[in-house]
Amino acid sequence: MKLLLIAAFLGVTYVEAKVFFEEKFADADWESRWVQSEHKGKEFGSFKLTPGKFYGDAEKDKGLQTSQDARFYGLSTKFKPFSNKDTPLVIQFSVKHEQNIDCGGGYLKVFDCSLDQKDMHGESPYLIMFGPDICGPGTKKVHVIFNYKGKNHLIKKEIRCKDDVFSHLYTLIVNPDNTYEVLIDNEKAQSGELEEDWDMLPPKKIKDPEAKKPDDWDDRPTIPDPEDTKPEDWDQPEHIPDPDATKPEDWDDEMDGEWEPPMIDNPDYKGEWKPKQIDNPDYKGPWVHPEIDNPEYTPDPEIYKYDEICSVGLDLWQVKSGTIFDNFLITNDIEEAKKIGEETWGATKDAAKKMKDEQDEEERKKAEEEAKAAEADKEDDEDDDDLDEDEDIENEIDHDEL
Structure with a gap:
């Protein structure tokens, strides 16, 4: 109550800290809470549930864990609806690509209550899409997509995701002051x-459609020197007959035609002449x-806000x-999200790596032992072949003596 009074006195909106949804899959009853799409x-x-x-x-x-290759996956769960008005929104989960993924999604989607869970698919409208996506060496990024006024908007910055086989914690924070932060492993x-x-809102400023560059605007930093002239001996052919070439003794003009020496690069060739450049006295810069102010721009102090958050789903390939x-x-x-992250993902990550x-x-030792065994088998086979050859030779000698 004291905190509420202080907040009211300062003119600050007090919002109670809450956990709206949490799922650790701590029991085998998870299928009663999650719905499989049948689109x-x-x-x-x-x-399948597994560590x-x-x-x-x-x-x-x-x-x-996804359990079948080359498949779509569609699974979702609902919770009590809430709005993130005047309060931070924190979305957090862990992803472990232990199969050393080559191409596939590792993200989640957040929905409002209109989601038909039995019919969830790639075109189902969502509020937020967040998490890693990997496909080949070119795509290793964290998606952060917001739906604003019915249209999905992708983040313009590049966020590289983790691409190893270990578990990683992904956190998205959306603040009521219209700022955001993405954490990976609580960093x-x-x-x-x-x-x-x-690009949820139009730009504040646009280029003045009435303005154009003046015809006399000179934006050339340098210009050819009008006083510079081409030297008289400049023009030389690019190739000349080889002065050291001689007509072959067996050359027959009647049979081979008139002999001409081969052409070589002219050492005196200077290329196309161009006058030297000097500073442009009329240069005005770029x-x-x-x-001008964009007439289509309207600020939205609640661009961060969703009136109804009700469901989370895994909709991926x-x-x-x-x-x-x-x-x-x-x-x-x-802060509670960071704490929970350390108590869950953080508490077991080192032991998992060990x-x-x-x-x-x-596996390395086993591979070495198998390689040694294979080499030994090969040597034994070679020894057996040598014995067989010796026996064949002895048989041939005995046969000759007979």
């Missing part, structure tokens, strides 16, 4: 202003098109399956 024309892959091949904690690291990867980094999604969180408490390193070492 016609799509061959959907299935998710994967390597993990830090077998229970805590359980998440939803800032990008930040800025919504109006500047998305002409800058004057700008993967060529190579194996991605694990976990630790979903939607809240308005930035297990993976140990598995890699075991």
Whole structure:
């Protein structure tokens, strides 16, 4: 109550910190909370609950893993509707591409309550799309797409995602002052202003359509020197007959035609003559098109706001399956999100890496042993071949003596 009174006295809107949605897949009953899309024309892959091949904690690291190659995936869940008016919006989840993904999505979508979960597909309207997307060496980015007035807008900045096999935490923060921040593993990867980094609003300024560069505007920094003249001996042919060439002794003019020496590059050739450049006395600099206020621009102090946030879904395509999604969180408490991120993803990431390193070492040793065994088998085969050859030789000798 004291905090509310202080906030009211300062003229500040007080918003209670809340966790609107959280999913850690801590129980086997997750299928009762999530709905599989049945959109016609799509061959959907299935998710399974697993910590994967390597993990830090077998229970805590359980998440939803894509299990079939070359499939669409469509899964969503709903929660109590809320608005992010006057409060931060924090969207957070972890992604683990343990299959060393070559092409596929690792992002989520946030919807309002109009989403038909049974019919969710790529064209279903969404509010926010956020998360990593990888396809070949050219696409390794974090999508941040906002829907504003019915149209999807992509971020203009490049945010590179993680492309290794380990679990990573992705966090999107949208503030009520129309700023944003993207965190990867609880460290800032990008930040800025919504109006500047998305084309949701028309530009504030536009080029004056009535203005044009004056006809006498000279924007050439240098000009040819009008006093410079071409030297008299400048013009020389590019190629000349080889003065050292001689007519072959066996050359027959009647048979071979009139002999001509081969052409060579002329050492005196100077190319096309151009007068030297001097500073232009009439240079006025580059002409800058004057700008005016854009009559179509209208500021929107609530560009960040969504009136109804109600659902989150995984709507994606993967060529190579194996991605694990976990630790979903939607809240308005930035510090609580960081804390939860460290308690979930952060608490097991080092142990997971240790297990993976140990598995890699075991695989390396196994490969070495198999290589040595194969080499030994090869040597044994060669020894057997040598014995067979010796026996053949002895048999031939015995035969000759007989």
